Each structure stands twice: as structure tokens, then as C-alpha cells.
Amino acid sequence: MGKLYLIPTPIGNLEDITFRAINTLKSVDIVLAEDTRQTKKLFAHYDVQTPLQSYHQHNEHQSLKKLIAQIKTGKTYALVSDAGTPGISDPGFLLVRECIKENVSVECLPGATAFVPALVNSGIPCDRFIFEGFLPHKKGRQTRLTVLAEEDRTIVLYESPHRIIKTLGHLIDFLGSDRQVCVSRELTKIHEENIRGTLNDVLNHFEQNKPKGEIVIIIEGKKEKRKSKYEIT
Numbered sequence: 744m745g746k747l748y749l750i751p752t753p754i755g756n757l758e759d760i761t762f763r764a765i766n767t768l769k770s771v772d773i774v775l776a777e778d779t780r781q782t783k784k785l786f787a788h789y790d791v792q793t794p795l796q797s798y799h800q801h802n803e804h805q806s807l808k809k810l811i812a813q814i815k816t817g818k819t820y821a822l823v824s825d826a827g828t829p830g831i832s833d834p835g836f837l838l839v840r841e842c843i844k845e846n847v848s849v850e851c852l853p854g855a856t857a858f859v860p861a862l863v864n865s866g867i868p869c870d871r872f873i874f875e876g877f878l879p880h881k882k883g884r885q886t887r888l889t890v891l892a893e894e895d896r897t898i899v900l901y902e903s904p905h906r907i908i909k910t911l912g913h914l915i916d917f918l919g920s921d922r923q924v925c926v927s928r929e930l931t932k933i934h935e936e937n938i939r940g941t942l943n944d945v946l947n948h949f950e951q952n953k954p955k956g957e958i959v960i961i962i963e964g965k966k967e968k969r970k971s972k973y974e975i976t
Contacts, residue, residue, distance in 0.1 A: 747842050753785070774821045779795045798834060864937060872899055875887070897963060907958055920942055
């Protein structure tokens with residue numbers, strides 16, 4: 744029986760990867776990559792010669808049975824995404840679930856995940872938080888925003904640069920313009936930027952400064968959550 748390794752990769756700075764991750768990438772039989780072109784850059788930097796195989800949201804369903812069969816023959820596979828930890832708003836969950844179902848060993852290495860540094864450096868409480876990833880673009884978006892408006896924990900969202908202004912506008916509509924927020928972009932890169940203030944302040948900033956790069960939004964929770972009719976005595 745082989746094994747599946749989940750290996751986090753740098754979210755920007757190529758030095759943000761563990762020695763163990765590099766050694767594992769070099770030792771497995773095949774590396775499954777969300778975008779092989781992107782992963783080849785990492786491989787070139789660390790002289791990793793392991794064969795690459797494409798694995799992304801458009802082929803993950805039809806690849807499952809074949810991959811599991813290969814691992815059962817004794818092959819060792821590693822799964823990487825373009826950046827960060829596989830399965831966190833990236834392909835990975837389906838393969839892990841199928842491996843567990845088929846009694847295939849799975850091991851996830853610790854490493855980079857974009858929302859952790861964004862959350863910690865936001866200045867917004869990080870002892871209790873909820874990770875939402877990307878909001879639905881259309882269907883279900885209003886429902887999620889309605890729920891988040893009542894959330895008293897810190898909220899973590901991912902967003903793309905071409906949708907950030909629209910999303911901030913929707914957050915203002917549902918959460919109010921004075922909710923504190925920190926928007927982090929280009930984390931670990933030369934042009935890293937963390938914009939803090941109210942939702943209205945941050946929206947004004949990005950309306951005047953066109954954003955680039957991947958974005959993490961950290962929003963403070965509702966300060967006065969409605970009192971439940973059930974109380975612990």
C-alpha cells in the first residue's frame with residue numbers, strides 16, 4: 744500500500760517551505776499539481792525532479808478511482824496546490840475523503856496558508872474566527888451575507904482583485920460601513936500590503952488604488968449579538 748502526502752507550498756516567497764516538504768517532494772513517486780506550470784517554478788528553485796501530474800477542479804472527480812488504484816499498488820503521491828495548503832479553497836478534499844474510504848494512508852505536512860498571517864497581523868481578535876473562503880458569486884451569496892452579519896466571531900474571506908470592490912460594497916450593505924476590517928494582499932511578496940480601517944475606509948482606498956494579487960479579508964465580528972432565548976444557569 745502506498746501513501747498520499749498533502750504538502751503546503753509557498754503563498755509568495757519561495758523560501759516559505761519546510762525542509763521536510765522539499766524532501767518529501769523529492770522522495771515520492773508522483774506529485775499531483777493544480778497547475779504544473781506553476782509548480783515547475785518551485786521545482787526548478789529547489790531542484791526537484793519528481794514527475795508531475797495535473798490534478799485540478801476540472802479533472803479531480805474522474806481521476807479519483809485511477810489515483811486510488813495506483814496508490815494501492817504501492818505508489819506514493821504528493822498533492823500540492825498553486826499556493827498554500829491543499830484543500831483550503833483548493834482541490835484536495837475529494838481525494839482525501841476517497842483515500843480514507845479506501846483505507847489509504849494520508850499525511851498532511853504543516854506549512855503555509857494565506858489566511859493565518861493575514862488573521863494574526865490584522866489587529867482583529869484571532870482567538871475565535873470563522874473561515875468562509877470565497878463567497879458564492881451569485882446563488883447563495885445574499886444568504887451567506889445575511890448569516891455573517893450576525894456572526895460574533897472574526898470572519899475570514901478570500902477574494903480576487905477584480906471582485907474586491909464589489910464584495911466590500913456588499914459587506915457594507917449587510918454588515919454596516921463602520922465594521923473594522925483588514926484587507927491583506929500579496930502576502931509574503933515584495934509589495935505586501937495590509938489596509939486596516941472601517942469597511943468604508945478600505946473600500947475608498949481600493950476605489951482609488953486598483954488592487955492586484957490574491958486577497959484575504961479579515962472582518963471583526965458583530966459586537967452585540969442577539970441574546971438567545973436559551974440561557975445557561
